[in-house]
Amino acid sequence: MAEKEFIVAIELGSSKVTGIAGQKKPDGSINVLALVKEDSSQFIRKGVVYNIDKTAQCLTNIIKKMETQLKTRITQVFVGVGGQSIRGVRNVVAKDMPDDTIITQEMVAELMEENRNLDYPDQKILDVAEQEYKVDTVMQLDPVGIRASHLEGNYLNILERKSFFQNLNKCFETAGIKVVEMYLAPLALANAVLTEAEKRSGCALIDLGADTTTVSVFYRNVLRHLAVIPLGANNITKDIAQPLQMEESEAEKMKLKYASAYTDNNEIDDTLKYSIDQERQVESRKFIDIVEGRLEEIILNVREQIPNEYCDKLLGGIILTGGGSNLKNIERAFAIHTHFDKIRIAKFVTLSISSNNELIKNHNGMMNTLLGLLAKGYINCAGNEIDPNRDLFEDDNNVYQANGQTERTPRQAHEVGPGVILTEQEEKLAEEEARRKREEQERQEEQERLEREKAERLEREEAERKRKENSWWNKLRRGLTDFGEKMVSDE
Structure with missing residues (x-):
């Protein structure tokens, strides 16, 4: 550049x-x-x-x-x-077709458009992650070009509160x-942060933020689930500050200095105490219980957000990132509470x-x-x-x-x-463009209708003219006229 x-x-x-x-x-x-x-x-x-x-x-x-x-x-x-407020919701849109119909890209786009037009009260569809398509009875990632009489689109709609x-x-x-x-x-x-191999073989990306924890599940290069848990590293800080009656800023310093995501019971020294200030101390076991109690709650909520159908398919394991992933022994805590053996911390981007x-x-x-x-x-x-x-x-x-x-x-x-x-600006422009195209299409359809009606009217008039010409009265009139003309001509 x-x-x-x-x-x-x-x-x-x-x-x-x-x-x-x-x-x-x-x-x-x-x-x-x-x-x-x-x-x-x-x-x-x-x-x-x-x-x-x-x-x-x-x-x-x-x-x-x-x-x-x-x-x-x-x-x-x-x-x-x-x-x-961001979350993923699954939806299925189905379409029946005549036998031996070859699926086209336009058919797939129509299913997607029907899915996007789905109305969720007070929610907005931010994005759609295409899952598989069910072609008759077989699941396919790309159904275009296949003969079928039934097509189902499976989608993961990413929603957020409109407000x-x-x-x-x-x-x-x-x-x-x-x-x-x-x-x-x-x-x-x-x-x-994810490798292509991780997304392809399946993995759960856990972003441990300050106030939220985001769970994104991938399998076969497709986003399968997305959820945001309203718990984060700040909850641990608040749990330390409240019972110990200290400022959150000081509690944060204690967390960074002493906190561990997991400590084996045999490694806890009951005689050890951590300084709160010049006059107060807290037993190490109590401090450990505070930190691990909240962290276990976060991890169990994360585990609940990983769909059961993918648990045994995530060969890439769990990838941790975000500020909360810096907590000591965080991999061990996740391995114990999620029963996933493969845990990686993404300290930096690829x-x-x-x-x-x-x-x-x-x-x-x-x-x-x-x-x-x-x-x-x-x-x-x-x-x-x-x-x-x-x-x-x-x-x-x-x-x-x-x-x-x-x-x-x-x-x-x-x-x-x-x-x-x-x-929002793009949506307004897109809506205006779509409205313009609809109006143009309606004008074109109206013009075609008028031309069609005119052609039908002319066709009816021509048919009426021919009908009259071929009626018995017209034939009699023409016969008398021809006979009269012939008589005059003979005379």
């Missing part, structure tokens, strides 16, 4: 909102140019926006700080969508930030990343989703250089003008790739 070409991605998390800018090189590697984060605990809970104004202000601050580092205007961004999705869009609209594209954050993360920022160089799993979102970006987000003699925070009507780089025809949901979510 040129010097002033870069991609910007933003992740809205429960504990922080993070923005990142990076350049993609021809060899596929990414050079991180800027990284900014701000606390979001006061307006985002469990990955969901609750205060639009404060979130919009936070986004504005992040953009301004990144522009300061880049010395360049940011015209547009890519955004990750996640949070507690939450609207709030997210409203934040960027209020901040005046143009969104190029929205991605389903769990899928962006999966693409960044991509080639270069950066001088310590947050990225730490390789602690906390930046994986953000780097996955950055990798998904494909359109330049850089604008004009910033004049160093000008006030950075001075209003500029052209700050977020995208210079026409994202102008494109309105897309329908089936025209985007997996994990891509249409923004």
Whole structure:
């Protein structure tokens, strides 16, 4: 990429909102140019926006700080969508056809469209993961070209509360930030940390976040299940703070210093105590019980979210990532409570990343989703250089003008790739385009109807004319006329 070409991605998390800018090189590697984060605990809970104004202000601050580092205007961004309200729901759409019908791509698209038009009260379909298709009695990943009389499409619909999705869009609209594209954050993360072998042979990706834990199950390269559990590493911190009557910030320090996901009973020293402050201490066994009690609850909830039909098929095992995966002995705890032998911690993405920022160089799993979102970006987000003699925070009507780089025809949901979510603006444009096409089709059908009626009328008139000509009265009249003419001619 040129010097002033870069991609910007933003992740809205429960504990922080993070923005990142990076350049993609021809060899596929990414050079991180800027990284900014701000606390979001006061307006985002469990990955969901609750205060639009404060979130919009936070986004504005992040953009301004990144522009300061880049010395360049940011015209547009890519955004990750996640949070507690996201969940996967299965659905089946069936179609009966005449015998020996050859299935076409149009038939498959019709099934998908019917599935996407399914109405979930107060819920919005963000994305659809195609599962298998049942062709007569046989399951197929790709049914096109097969003869059949019955076709069933199996889908995993990814849902989110409509109000939450609207709030997210409203934040960027209020901040005046143009969104190029929205991605389903769990899928962006999966693409960044899972190997092709893991997705093909089957695995469960567990993202242990601050307030939520996301479970994504893959098998044969297809997302089979997605759920967000409203429990995370912060719950352990709160469990430490409340009974020990201490600030959560101090409890967090104790967790990072002493906590372990699993401790064998024979390894516990009943005489050992951990310092709370200068005057108080807590027995190590009590501290261990607090940490392990909550963590066991999280792990058992994770295990419940792995469908039984895939438990013995996940040859890739469990892959842990996120900030919570840094807890000591976390693999052992998951192995004991889930009965999965194969556990891997994804400390970093599989991509080639270069950066001088310590947050990225730490390789602690906390930046994986953000780097996955950055990798998904494909359109330049850089604008004009910033004049160093000008006030950075001075209003500029052209700050977020995208210079026409994202102008494109309105897309329908089936025209985007997996994990891509249409923004509200794109949905409106798509609806307008669909309405225009419907109106055009209706006009064309009306014109064809009028022409058809005209042709039918002319055909009826012609038939009526011929009927009259061939009637007995006309034949008699023509006969008398011909006889009279013949008589006159003979005379």
